[in-house]
Amino acid sequence: MERGLLTAIIVSAAWMLVHLLLMQRRPAENRFKAMTVCWLFSLPFIPAFYFLAPSGLTPHPADVGDSIWMGLLQAGLSSVLLYFLFVECFYHVERAVTLRILIELLNDAKSNPTIESVRSKYDVDEMIRRRLDVLADRHFIARRDDRWHLLPKGRLFARTMQFSCWLFQCKGQKDRG
Amino acid sequence: MKGLIVSLIIFAVYVLSTIVLSHILKPKTHGKILLYPIFAWMPVYFLVYFLTPANFPGLPSAWMAKTVWLDVTFGFVVYVLNCHSFFDFFYGFNGGFSMSLMLEILRAEPSGIVSDEIVKGYYNPDGTDKIYGWRVPHLIETGCIRIEPATGACRLTTKGLVIARTAIALKGMLNLGAGG
Numbered sequence: 043m044e045r046g047l048l049t050a051i052i053v054s055a056a057w058m059l060v061h062l063l064l065m066q067r068r069p070a071e072n073r074f075k076a077m078t079v080c081w082l083f084s085l086p087f088i089p090a091f092y093f094l095a096p097s098g099l100t101p102h103p104a105d106v107g108d109s110i111w112m113g114l115l116q117a118g119l120s121s122v123l124l125y126f127l128f129v130e131c132f133y134h135v136e137r138a139v140t141l142r143i144l145i146e147l148l149n150d151a152k153s154n155p156t157i158e159s160v161r162s163k164y165d166v167d168e169m170i171r172r173r174l175d176v177l178a179d180r181h182f183i184a185r186r187d188d189r190w191h192l193l194p195k196g197r198l199f200a201r202t203m204q205f206s207c208w209l210f211q212c213k214g215q216k217d218r219g
Numbered sequence: 220m221k222g223l224i225v226s227l228i229i230f231a232v233y234v235l236s237t238i239v240l241s242h243i244l245k246p247k248t249h250g251k252i253l254l255y256p257i258f259a260w261m262p263v264y265f266l267v268y269f270l271t272p273a274n275f276p277g278l279p280s281a282w283m284a285k286t287v288w289l290d291v292t293f294g295f296v297v298y299v300l301n302c303h304s305f306f307d308f309f310y311g312f313n314g315g316f317s318m319s320l321m322l323e324i325l326r327a328e329p330s331g332i333v334s335d336e337i338v339k340g341y342y343n344p345d346g347t348d349k350i351y352g353w354r355v356p357h358l359i360e361t362g363c364i365r366i367e368p369a370t371g372a373c374r375l376t377t378k379g380l381v382i383a384r385t386a387i388a389l390k391g392m393l394n395l396g397a398g399g
Contacts (some may be wrong), residue, residue: 044286044289047289047293062392062393062394065393065394066394069394069395109281109282112220112281112282116223116293119223119297120293120296120297123297123300123301123304124300126300126304127300127303127304130303130304130307130311131389132393133311134307135386135389135390135393135395135398136390136393136395136398137315137316137317137398138386138398139316139350139354140354140357140358141382141383141386141398142397142398143351143354143355143358144358144363144364144375144379144382144383144386145383145386145387145390145397147364147373147374147375147379147383148375148380148383148384148387151374151375154370154372155372155373156370156371156372156373157351157355157366157371157373158371160373161348161351164397166338166341166342166348166350166351167338169316169350170320170334170337170338170341171334171338173316173317173320174320174334174337176317177317177320177321182317182321183321183324186331187331188333189330189331189332189333190324190327190331190332190333190334190337191324191328191329191331192321192324192325192328196321196324197325199312199318199321200318200321200322200324200325201325202312203312203313203315203318203321203322204322204325206309206312206313207313209238209241210237210238210241210249210309210313211241211242211245211246212241212249212313212314214313214314214318214319214322215314215315215316215319215341215349215350215353216319216322216323216340216341216349217319
């Protein structure tokens with residue numbers, strides 16, 4: 043089990059580092075695709091590291107009577123969870139409107155900013171239109187005759203949100219008022 | 220394997236408990252309803268793990284952990300990671316800006332909706348917008364910013380400063396633009 047966990051942590055840290063270095067050098071337009079490709083490329087390294095890592099680092103499962111398949115399952119599952127963690131953290135950092143507001147306040151700190159001055163720089167209209175373009179670029183929505191429509195992927199997400207909002211008795215951003 | 224199985228059971232119970240609490244309490248914000256049960260169910264995980272037989276729930280001997288502390292730790296880490304994913308799912312879906320835009324477009328189907336109409340929907344009748352209108356009071360309430368009453372100047376608190384600086388560092392590490 044130790045070997046499985048260590049494998050997942052080391053292989054995950056490696057692919058995340060490679061991804062960060064690649065994005066520094068040449069940022070991908072579709073970051074989700076880039077992260078997913080890096081993670082998928084890391085998967086063969088899981089069994090490779092699991093079987094080939096020196097016993098001095100962590101005992102080989104055969105030596106301690108552990109199930110090899112259990113160890114590999116734990117390594118694989120941990121790798122999936124760490125991938126989700128990385129992707130979720132990425133989108134929080136990239137897309138969070140609240141974080142952007144805080145950053146704008148920090149950048150303008152010397153000029154005693156008000157909410158109105160931040161609003162004029164990070165305008166609601168621009169925020170919405172830019173996000174609509176991002177959604178169109180990612181094939182969630184499409185424009186026909188100047189009107190926005192959902193594509194199948196977008197419809198699935200929107201319906202899931204409707205159901206989730208009912209499940210948790212909550213409202214989307216626009217409905218909070 | 221036992222740690223993983225108990226972890227998944229406790230996580231499922233945690234999710235159900237947040238749904239039940241949401242229906243009973245109908246809260247305006249869900250932070251506490253999502254966060255506090257994570258900690259409430261943690262001791263239950265350990266209790267179930269240590270009070271159930273070593274082969275729970277009927278594991279073959281090859282699947283039983285040789286190192287109990289590692290097995291229980293692994294299950295605990297899986298529980299925490301799953302809770303984090305769930306938290307993110309909740310705020311990304313139910314609280315996400317992109318999701319709210321797509322929901323507006325869904326409501327306008329099949330005729331669709333123009334950008335101007337979408338933008339108009341994010342303003343209150345009194346002209347204030349719903350983006351800053353909800354966020355700014357929330358940032359004040361959570362102690363990230365304060366507004367000086369005399370000048371209206373908006374200042375970051377220490378907490379807000381730490382969050383903003385961390386966000387800038389992370390955006391730099393990820394090679395991202397202003398975003399939002």
